Amino acid sequence: MPAKGSLSVICGPMFSGKSRELIRVVHIAEIAGQRTALFKPRIDTRYSHTDIASHDGIRKQAQSVDTAREILPVLARHTSLPEVIAIDEGQFFDRGITAVCLWLVDRGRRVVVAGLDRNFRGEPFGSMPELLACADEVVKLRAVCMRCKDPRVTAVLPQRMIDGRPAPYDSPEVMVGGADFYEARCLDCHEVPGKPDISTLVQGVLVDEPNHSFAPWTVNPGAG
Ligand code: ADP
Numbered sequence: 001m002p003a004k005g006s007l008s009v010i011c012g013p014m015f016s017g018k019s020r021e022l023i024r025v026v027h028i029a030e031i032a033g034q035r036t037a038l039f040k041p042r043i044d045t046r047y048s049h050t051d052i053a054s055h056d057g058i059r060k061q062a063q064s065v066d067t068a069r070e071i072l073p074v075l076a077r078h079t080s081l082p083e084v085i086a087i088d089e090g091q092f093f094d095r096g097i098t099a100v101c102l103w104l105v106d107r108g109r110r111v112v113v114a115g116l117d118r119n120f121r122g123e124p125f126g127s128m129p130e131l132l133a134c135a136d137e138v139v140k141l142r143a144v145c146m147r148c149k150d151p152r153v154t155a156v157l158p159q160r161m162i163d164g165r166p167a168p169y170d171s172p173e174v175m176v177g178g179a180d181f182y183e184a185r186c187l188d189c190h191e192v193p194g195k196p197d198i199s200t201l202v203q204g205v206l207v208d209e210p211n212h213s214f215a216p217w218t219v220n221p222g223a224g
């Protein structure tokens with residue numbers, strides 16, 4: 001094994017196959033005779049308290065932890081540090097998750113984290129931006145948009161639905177659920193009532209920075 005390991009991040013919306021891919025990576029590592037450890041945040045009890053499970057029923061036993069730091073004492077109980085450490089639902093972990101992953105990489109371990117890169121609002125989710133920035137390898141998966149069903153598999157965002165209607169922007173960031181609350185949707189079909197309009201946001205950027213170099217047709221208020 002090389003002196004340094006690696007950090008891979010598997011991201012994408014719900015139903016894009018992140019958990020399936022994470023379980024596959026661990027399964028293949030085990031066939032190659034490597035020792036593995038799987039973790040998930042205790043908050044995620046959708047299918048099981050002890051397993052990582054995909055939406056299509058593939059399961060693998062995992063350790064549930066409340067915080068990122070808890071991962072280290074659990075690993076210390078192994079006779080030696082496993083070669084592959086896999087973590088699901090990375091977005092639910094505290095900011096300590098990046099340091100824990102990089103410490104394992106420093107010890108030559110292969111670390112694989114799966115998680116939602118963006119929340120139901122379409123904004124970066126929790127510690128995922130740091131993990132993505134530090135990753136040696138990033139895989140962004142997509143799902144079938146459950147509204148337009150485009151066969152090109154275009155869904156990149158989780159759509160939260162409450163009582164059959166899109167959840168508003170001020171709905172809490174974390175709400176654990178599966179198909180009962182979430183769909184996968186493409187950018188055209190994603191709906192977040194009350195979300196600040198991107199042209200309003202860009203106007204704010206331009207007011208703070210008058211010497212902008214944007215082309216005028218992108219800043220014409222009311223256009224597009
Ligand atoms: P994730 O961890 O990204 O939420 P999973 O690995 O748990 O995804 O589940 C992936 C599986 O979900 C697919 O293999 C497929 O059987 C199922 N699935 C359900 N809805 C969709 C969808 N809209 N697009 C793609 N796969 C879907």
Ligand code: MG
Pocket residue numbers: 018019020053054088
């Ligand atoms: Mg999953």
Ligand code: ZN
Pocket residue numbers: 145146147148149150154185186187188189190
């Ligand atoms: Zn769509």
